[in-house]
Amino acid sequence: MTTTLEELDGATPAAPARRRRKDRGVDPIPWWLTTLGVIVALYFILPTLVVIPLSFSADQSFQFPPTEFSLRWYQNFFTNPVWLGSLGNSLLVAALAALLATVVGTAAAVGLSRLTGRLAGFARTLLMISMVTPAIVVAVAIYITFLQWHLTGSLGGYVLAHAAIGVPFVLVSVTSALGGFDPKLLRASASLGASPLRSFIRVTMPLISRGILSGAIFAFVTSFDEVVIALFLRSPTFQTLPVQMYNSVTFELDPTISASSSLVVVVVTAIFLVPQIVGNRKKTR
Amino acid sequence: MTISSTLAPADPQTKQGTQIQLTDVTKDYGLAIPAVENISLTIEPGEFMTLLGPSGSGKTTTLNLIAGFETLTAGTISLNGADVGNLPPHKRNLGMLFQNYALFPHMTVAQNVAYPLRERKVAKAEIARRVAEVLELVQLPGRDDNYPSQLSGGQQQRVALARAIVFNPKALLLDEPLGALDRNLRGALQAEIRRIHREVGSTFVFVTHDQEEAMNLSDRIALFNSGHIEQVGSPEELYRAPETLFTAKFLGDSNVFDLADASFDTQVGWEGETWSIDPATVSAHPGVLSRSAVVVRPEDVGIVHDRASVPPGANSISATVRDLEYMGSHRIALLALGQSGQAGRARIDALDSTLALGDEVLAWWKPQRQRIVAA
Numbered sequence: 001m002t003t004t005l006e007e008l009d010g011a012t013p014a015a016p017a018r019r020r021r022k023d024r025g026v027d028p029i030p031w032w033l034t035t036l037g038v039i040v041a042l043y044f045i046l047p048t049l050v051v052i053p054l055s056f057s058a059d060q061s062f063q064f065p066p067t068e069f070s071l072r073w074y075q076n077f078f079t080n081p082v083w084l085g086s087l088g089n090s091l092l093v094a095a096l097a098a099l100l101a102t103v104v105g106t107a108a109a110v111g112l113s114r115l116t117g118r119l120a121g122f123a124r125t126l127l128m129i130s131m132v133t134p135a136i137v138v139a140v141a142i143y144i145t146f147l148q149w150h151l152t153g154s155l156g157g158y159v160l161a162h163a164a165i166g167v168p169f170v171l172v173s174v175t176s177a178l179g180g181f182d183p184k185l186l187r188a189s190a191s192l193g194a195s196p197l198r199s200f201i202r203v204t205m206p207l208i209s210r211g212i213l214s215g216a217i218f219a220f221v222t223s224f225d226e227v228v229i230a231l232f233l234r235s236p237t238f239q240t241l242p243v244q245m246y247n248s249v250t251f252e253l254d255p256t257i258s259a260s261s262s263l264v265v266v267v268v269t270a271i272f273l274v275p276q277i278v279g280n281r282k283k284t285r
Numbered sequence: 286m287t288i289s290s291t292l293a294p295a296d297p298q299t300k301q302g303t304q305i306q307l308t309d310v311t312k313d314y315g316l317a318i319p320a321v322e323n324i325s326l327t328i329e330p331g332e333f334m335t336l337l338g339p340s341g342s343g344k345t346t347t348l349n350l351i352a353g354f355e356t357l358t359a360g361t362i363s364l365n366g367a368d369v370g371n372l373p374p375h376k377r378n379l380g381m382l383f384q385n386y387a388l389f390p391h392m393t394v395a396q397n398v399a400y401p402l403r404e405r406k407v408a409k410a411e412i413a414r415r416v417a418e419v420l421e422l423v424q425l426p427g428r429d430d431n432y433p434s435q436l437s438g439g440q441q442q443r444v445a446l447a448r449a450i451v452f453n454p455k456a457l458l459l460d461e462p463l464g465a466l467d468r469n470l471r472g473a474l475q476a477e478i479r480r481i482h483r484e485v486g487s488t489f490v491f492v493t494h495d496q497e498e499a500m501n502l503s504d505r506i507a508l509f510n511s512g513h514i515e516q517v518g519s520p521e522e523l524y525r526a527p528e529t530l531f532t533a534k535f536l537g538d539s540n541v542f543d544l545a546d547a548s549f550d551t552q553v554g555w556e557g558e559t560w561s562i563d564p565a566t567v568s569a570h571p572g573v574l575s576r577s578a579v580v581v582r583p584e585d586v587g588i589v590h591d592r593a594s595v596p597p598g599a600n601s602i603s604a605t606v607r608d609l610e611y612m613g614s615h616r617i618a619l620l621a622l623g624q625s626g627q628a629g630r631a632r633i634d635a636l637d638s639t640l641a642l643g644d645e646v647l648a649w650w651k652p653q654r655q656r657i658v659a660a
Contacts, residue, residue, distance in 0.1 A: 187354055188387035188445075190374040192401035193452065199375075202400075206391045 048265055055258035062255060073259035083256060086244035087263070090224055093155065093240055097162035098220035104163065105170025105219070106212055110204065112171075113178045124171070131168040135228040138165065143232040153235025161229050166219030173218065177211025213275050221268050302331035302488035303365050303455040305351060310360035312346050319358070320346040322512045328456075328490060330365075333482050335491045337499040338509030339535075345460060347509070348492045352458050353377050364455055380449035382462040386441040388433040394420070394444050395429035401452040419451040420444075422481065439470045446481065456488035463498065475501055496536050500524065508532055524582075528568040530660045533580040540586065540622070540629045542579040543660060553579060553657070556623040560600035563652045568659060578660040585654035586631035588618060588646050590639075601649035604629065606640055620648060 050064060055073055057066030077083045108127055112120050130138055142161045143152065151157030181204065189199035205212070227242040234243045241260060248254040305328040313319040321343040328334045336344035349355040351362060353374035362370050369377055388397050395416055402412045420426055423443040433441050442462055449457055459478070463471045479502060482489050493499055499506050500520040508515040508523060508531075516523060516532045527533035530541065542555045553560050560579065587596075588604070595601045605626070608619040618640060620629040631648055633640065640646070 182385070182387070184383055184385060184387045185389060187352075187374070188381065188383060188389075189400075190354075191352060191379060191381035191458075192448065193375050193378070193404040194400075195373075195375050198404065203389055 051258055051261045051265070054255075055262040057255065057258070060255065062253075062258070073256045076256045077259045077263070080256070083241075083244060083260060086239055086241045087260070089155075089158075089238060090241035093158040093162055094220045094223040096155075096159040097166055097223040098216050100159060100163035101166030101219040102170050102212060102216040105167045105215055106174050106208075108167070109171050109174035109178060109211075110200070113175065114183075127171055128168045130165045139229040139232045142229055146233065152233050153238050155238065157233050158230065158238070158240065161233060162223035162226055163219070165226065165229070166222050169218035169222060170212070170215030173215035174208060174211040177208035181207055210275065213278070217271055217274065221271060224268065225264060302329075302486060304328065304330050305456060305488060305490065306361075306363045306366075307347070307351070308361045308363075310347070310350060310362065311358045312343075312350060312355060313358040319512055321350070324360070324514055326507055326514060326517065328488060331486050331488055333479075333489045333491065333502060333504040335493060335499040335503040335506045336509060337493060337496060337506050337535075338515075340494060341511070342509035343512045344492050344494075344507075344509040348458055348460055348490060351490060352379055352381055378452075378455050380452070380454035380457040382442070382445055382449050382457065382459040384461045384464045386433070386438075386445045386465075388441055388445055388448075390433055393430050393432055394425070394436070397433070397444055398448045398451055400448060405452060415451055416447075419447040422450075422484065423447045423477070438466050439474060442466065442474060443477070446478075450481070450485055450487075454487070456490060457485075459489065459491040461493055462491075464493075471498070478502065500536070508535060510535075526566075526568070527580065527656055527658055530578050530580070530658050533656065533658055538583050538630055540581045540583065542581075542627075544577050544579065544657075555579065555602070556625060558600075558602050558623070560655075561598070561652050562655070562657060566653060566655055567657045576660040577657055580656045580658055581650050581654065583617065583630040584632040585650045586629070587649050588631055588633060588640065589649065590644070590646055592647060595647055595649045596651075599649040599651055600655065601647045604646050604648045606642055606644045606646060608642065609640065611635070620646075622648065 053066060054062065054064055056069045056071065057063070058068035058070035058072060059066055077087075105127075108123075112124055115123075142164075146152045146157050146161070149157075151160065185203050185207075186196075186199050189203050190196070194202065225242055226240075227246060230240045230243045231246065234240075239247075241264070245257050245260055248257045307324055307326045310321060310324045311319055312321040324343070324347060326334075326347075336347055338344045346355060350357060353369070353372060353376075357370050360370075361368055364377070364379075389400065392400070398416045398419060399412050402415060407415070416429075417426075420429070423446050425440060425443045425447065428436065428440070428444075433444065436444065445462075462478075463474055466474065475498060478489075478491075491499075491502060503520055505517060505519055506523055507517045510531050515535075516528050518526075520536075523532055524536050527536070533539045533541070544553055544555065551562060553562055587599075588606075589595055592601070602623050604620040604622050606618055607621050607628075610617040610619065613635070615635050616633050616637070618631045618633050620631060621627070622629040629648065
């Protein structure tokens, strides 16, 4: 009996989950498309290729290419409490704003995924609105509101404002992750004795973790390099790195900005690489 | 077997299974007609009950109401006498099997099966022991570390079955669990489910639209038709003694003779033929008096070439042989019956070579083998 059943089952093994993509006679990429691709890539990368060498310059001015190399601007960045403090503020604001946006955005995505109809559509639009509204409009609106609430120039104000613009990114990425999520799994989980909260933690969250993670990263980076709202909310006691960079070129013309720019590029790139690395590790497991 | 003794809980009541009682259950989604209306059904402890019916007849809704995935509009559902109508699904302690298996893709086989035990905070060593035991019960050892995507459909459904019974649920609810499998595998898993039902001894509620599957597996069948239960009984009762035309048509093939005149006593008439009736074959269904029909199964119909060969006391009707279907073990003669030429079927011996297409014959059956049902 056992053998016959095994044979029946074993005869049709499931298709391997990780199938190598086959090279099927795809047309070769034409030369002009390659050229166009390279030009576009250069357009995006060139500023970085200027900024990073510049940050290692020994000159007092923004001369390119630098005549002499040194680490003086990095030294300046890491010893000046104004620069270092603003970096710390930016990291703190971005982390808290990303956390808040991720919690709110994920909850909204999960909630809205179960709803259909006009009200759900309206709620979704409302949450996405900061993505299509010009930054300056959002900034002015937040500024006027926060003046009344006495939130300008405070950590809480920055976090709330940046979380609001981060929510759409989380909502979009978690919604798309939920598209591949089978709601029957939640019924199965409930039938096995798990409360809705436990089911969310043990079933839903692991299966949409990629979406949550990439949403969180977008929210973090959006906050980390956000400058318009931050300019309105700045105070002498609290400002973020982009605001300090803006100050340094408009008032002092301080080459330390090239060092800080390079750091921003490195931090943001590193953060975007996180899901790739995490994803690859999961796949090789 | 040791498995049943270790899997069985200490509570003797759950060992024999749980009684599930539905009383005047209604589920109304606010559509034209309620999905389920005024259903009452008692599923006995340890019974294998199948909810059978065409799609949209309310069988799945009823199962979801028992599981707690749907809320009752009216009526009560009780497990062993305790009302569970307001209990959320995770507190009902009922195992469930789904058509698409619903295994957690991010967990291994062992983790999937351990899931309900971890939720119940069972000790680790105990979890390992019970997982190994139940995987043996479903004949799937050595696959602990595989992910569901690495298993075939039949293997996945076995894992789902193991997961659904490992925590000794009060009952197991099966929602068309074999629907996604091919025919051979279905047969094998049907045998498997029957065996596990015997070994575990708990109450099984099985939903299917496949009448063969229902007859093959069930102790009793509740036949659903547009939101109500048409008839409840053993497979044999439903097949041999249908109370309504719907039941007669849904289970197996039938020759149906609609009766224009419902006021019969010891005889009925159809297209000029007069047939005697056996009072025991008149369905007790109250609807029988308004409109009724005579139902005869193809295997109860005999074919002869002349009226003299019709056995004494049998009912008969003239027929023309329209076609002969070879089924391997037997043949089905497709007939045109009576003056109207209504389609009919008779099961004949595979080796019978006396019939030819176009033959004018007589179809006959014993009055004890016909049923008079509500139409």
